Amino acid sequence: MIAASLRTITGRRGSFRGGGIVILLGVLLVVTVLLAVNELRPGRNPSIGGQPMLDGVGGIVWALGIVVAILVGSLAGSYDVAQGTMRYLVLTGVGRVRLYAGRTVALVAAIALLLLPALGIGCVAVFALPSDPGDEVSGSALADAVWTATLWPLVFGLIAMGIGSLLRSNGPAIAISLLFAFAASPVLTLIGAWKETLGDVMLLPALDRITGGESSVAIPVAALAVLVWVALPWVLGLARHLRDEY
Amino acid sequence: MTDGPIIRLEHVTKRFRTKVAVDDVSFDVARGRCVGWLGPNGSGKTTLIRCMLGLARVSSGSIAVRGHAMPGGAGAALERVGGIVEEPRFYPYLTGRGNLEVWAGFLGGESRSRVLPALERVGLAADGNRKVKQYSMGMRQRLGVARSLLNDPELLILDEPSNGLDPSGMAAFREMIRSFVEEDGRTVFVSSHLLDEVEKIADDIAIVHEGKLVLHGTVAELVGAGRQGLRLRVDDADRAVVVLESLHLVRGVERRGPHELRVELESFDDAFAIALNRSLVQAGIGVAEVVRERASLEERFLEITGSTGDGAP
Numbered sequence: 001m002i003a004a005s006l007r008t009i010t011g012r013r014g015s016f017r018g019g020g021i022v023i024l025l026g027v028l029l030v031v032t033v034l035l036a037v038n039e040l041r042p043g044r045n046p047s048i049g050g051q052p053m054l055d056g057v058g059g060i061v062w063a064l065g066i067v068v069a070i071l072v073g074s075l076a077g078s079y080d081v082a083q084g085t086m087r088y089l090v091l092t093g094v095g096r097v098r099l100y101a102g103r104t105v106a107l108v109a110a111i112a113l114l115l116l117p118a119l120g121i122g123c124v125a126v127f128a129l130p131s132d133p134g135d136e137v138s139g140s141a142l143a144d145a146v147w148t149a150t151l152w153p154l155v156f157g158l159i160a161m162g163i164g165s166l167l168r169s170n171g172p173a174i175a176i177s178l179l180f181a182f183a184a185s186p187v188l189t190l191i192g193a194w195k196e197t198l199g200d201v202m203l204l205p206a207l208d209r210i211t212g213g214e215s216s217v218a219i220p221v222a223a224l225a226v227l228v229w230v231a232l233p234w235v236l237g238l239a240r241h242l243r244d245e246y
Numbered sequence: 247m248t249d250g251p252i253i254r255l256e257h258v259t260k261r262f263r264t265k266v267a268v269d270d271v272s273f274d275v276a277r278g279r280c281v282g283w284l285g286p287n288g289s290g291k292t293t294l295i296r297c298m299l300g301l302a303r304v305s306s307g308s309i310a311v312r313g314h315a316m317p318g319g320a321g322a323a324l325e326r327v328g329g330i331v332e333e334p335r336f337y338p339y340l341t342g343r344g345n346l347e348v349w350a351g352f353l354g355g356e357s358r359s360r361v362l363p364a365l366e367r368v369g370l371a372a373d374g375n376r377k378v379k380q381y382s383m384g385m386r387q388r389l390g391v392a393r394s395l396l397n398d399p400e401l402l403i404l405d406e407p408s409n410g411l412d413p414s415g416m417a418a419f420r421e422m423i424r425s426f427v428e429e430d431g432r433t434v435f436v437s438s439h440l441l442d443e444v445e446k447i448a449d450d451i452a453i454v455h456e457g458k459l460v461l462h463g464t465v466a467e468l469v470g471a472g473r474q475g476l477r478l479r480v481d482d483a484d485r486a487v488v489v490l491e492s493l494h495l496v497r498g499v500e501r502r503g504p505h506e507l508r509v510e511l512e513s514f515d516d517a518f519a520i521a522l523n524r525s526l527v528q529a530g531i532g533v534a535e536v537v538r539e540r541a542s543l544e545e546r547f548l549e550i551t552g553s554t555g556d557g558a559p
Contacts, residue, residue: 004351011340084335087301088393091331092352093324099352245302 001094005106008079015075016110019068023118026064030056031125050131051141057122058145061115062152069111069157070181074173076107076157077164077237087246100238104161111157115150148211155207155230156181162233166240201225250313252277252401252433253298258307260293267293269457270307275435275450277400280427282448282465283437286551290457291437292332295405298435299329312400328399330407334390338379342370342389345378349393357396364392368422383410391422402426404436408443416443423447445469445543455551468546475539476509476522481532483507489529493522505534514538 010016034052037045047053080086089099123146126137160177167173185203192199199205200215201222206229209215209222217225251274260268268290275281285291296302298309300320309316314323336345343361350357365374368388373381381389387410394402407423408416424447426432438444444451451468453461461468480486483505490499490509495518497510511518519536526533 001352001354004348007340007344007348007351008337011337011344013339083337084333085337087296087299087331088335088349089352090301090320091299091324091327091329092349092397093321093327094352095321245296 001098001102002105002109005102006109009072009076009106009110010113012072012075012079015068015071016114019064019071020114020117023061023064023068023114024121026060027057027118027122027125030060030122031129034129047131047135049126049129050135050137052135053122053126053129053131054137054142054145057118057125058149061118061122061149065111065115065118065149065153066156066181067178068114069153070160070177071174072110072114073107073157073160074164074177075170076103076110077161077166078168078170078173079164081165081168081244081246082170090246096242097238100165100241104158104234107157107161108154111154112150115153119146119149144212151211152207155203155226158230159233162230162235162237165237166233168240168244203229249277251275252312253435254308254310255294255298256308258294258297258309259305260290260297260302261305266457268297268304268454271454271457271459272307273452273459273462275433277433278427278431279449280423280434280436280447282444282451283435283454284439284441284444284451284547285437285454287439289454289551291454292405294454295329295331295403295435295437299327299331299403300324301331324397326397326400327403328391328394328397328401329403329405330387330390330394331403331405333406333409334386334393336378336386336389336393339377341375341377342381342385342392343374345389346393346396350396353397355397360396360398364395367395368392369418384412384415387411387419399432401433401435404434406438407436408438408440416440420447441544441547442542451543453547453550460550465543469540469543474511474514476511476514476519477502477535477537477539478507478509478526478533479505479535480507480526481505481534485529486526486531489525489531490522493518493525508539 030053034048034056038048080089090096123142126142159180160173163177163180164173167176188202189199189204191202192205196216200209200217203226205215206222206225209217210219210226215222253275256272258268258271259266271294283291293302297304298311298316300317300323303317311323311327316323337348340348343365346361346364347358350361362371365371368391370385370388370392373385378386378389387407391407408419411419420443423434423436426434436444436448445465448465450462450464452459478486483501486507487499490496490507495512497512500508500510502508523533523536
């Protein structure tokens with residue numbers, strides 16, 4: 001069932017394949033820029049690979065990964081109802097909770113598949129391309145970069161799926177999910193100006209904390225906060241999914 | 247599987263706020279029959295089908311499918327039920343075969359091995375590798391039936407399945423539906439507004455009007471219970487009218503031409519036909535033609551829905 005769900009997500013060329021290509025192009029852009037600056041001013045930019053490549057690739061996969069994961073996640077939540085295929089999924093006799101849970105697992109797999117090629121190429125570029133000894137990358141630094149570039153898109157993808165399930169319409173689901181990620185979430189961090197601890201359990205600071213950032217809350221508290229932020233729209237989406245008539 | 251009816255509806259009512267879409271409907275669907283579910287647009291046909299399939303909840307009453315209460319027992323009930331509701335919907339970016347493989351993935355069991363046979367059964371084997379977005383409406387309908395066959399259903403519930411089919415497609419579709427019943431022993435519950443189509447494929451018919459079940463029986467019973475008559479061509483119509491009006495089963499005689507008459511009857515059998523013919527001949531009236539006329543399902547449908555609705559004829 002998960003494989004079937006995954007196929008419905010990965011089969012959408014625009015969001016999945018297109019998104020994957022955009023992320024790959026982002027990585028290629030980073031490689032090209034680093035090659036160019038090294039060629040133009042080798043003294044100031046001695047490394048192509050190593051830490052500069054890791055920073056560049058990690059950053060671009062992180063940023064594009066969030067946008068693409070939001071697109072894929074929103075559609076994973078809304079598409080079946082909007083397209084009318086939901087009733088035929090219900091007709092399979094598979095329980096609605098199982099359908100929803102299976103779709104969630106499939107979405108996690110789909111986002112991992114989206115990021116994997118770009119991260120793979122980026123890692124190869126980090127170690128294969130020449131770098132200054134001062135820019136060498138440790139295993140833990142690499143792991144941190146991969147963790148950050150993977151977790152953020154996963155979190156925003158899952159939140160988008162919840163929003164999509166709740167709204168049941170593709171366009172609004174994408175728009176609201178993007179607004180949540182790029183407008184509402186940054187605004188919510190401003191709560192920190194009033195009460196630091198409360199600000200640090202907002203989504204962005206909490207995510208930052210569990211991906212290596214500093215904050216006033218411990219990592220487990222930040223992890224719990226992220227879990228709650230993901231669970232809230234997910235549960236609301238599930239509730240709608242259970243209640244709706246198709 | 248039980249030996250009871252494959253569908254049992256008991257006092258089923260479905261309300262949408264103040265609107266009653268299905269109003270106290272009760273009937274059984276016997277196994278191995280093709281049942282036509284007829285009603286004007288907006289009469290509650292699709293709503294009841296959605297309730298039967300666990301897609302919507304009833305407001306009151308109960309539905310059992312394959313012996314399992316719906317929607318609580320949907321998991322067990324739908325194991326061997328296939329359906330099309332309103333129109334078949336697919337993932338347009340996947341091929342026809344890819345779509346069926348996706349649904350087989352959800353169904354599990356042996357359904358994956360039924361993908362190709364199902365495509366062949368509906369005549370889409372050659373188009374299985376084309377994307378569904380390139381399919382015509384008729385092809386989508388057939389693919390919808392193929393999807394319904396993936397779990398080897400005992401019961402097929404098809405909502406307006408012949409929508410979008412051309413005349414030859416409809417004939418093939420009719421044949422396919424009959425083969426599901428006669429060759430496979432499946433039960434088919436088919437809703438349609440194409441009455442002549444239903445008359446050709448259904449064994450039983452249920453008519454719904456404004457949410458209420460107004461008639462349920464075999465096609466022969468329903469059509470037989472309608473208006474019956476004879477069309478006669480005689481050499482002396484004036485005298486024939488006098489003779490015919492004296493016969494006890496004749497409700498009325500209508501002149502249709504210089505030599506043509508239509509006789510409205512209370513009921514009809516062979517003995518009456520012989521007696522009528524004999525009376526005319528004994529009166530010296532030449533009878534050139536006697537043709538029995540029965541109300542078509544369409545006439546019967548209009549008769550029933552008109553009489554229970556807004557009073558239209």
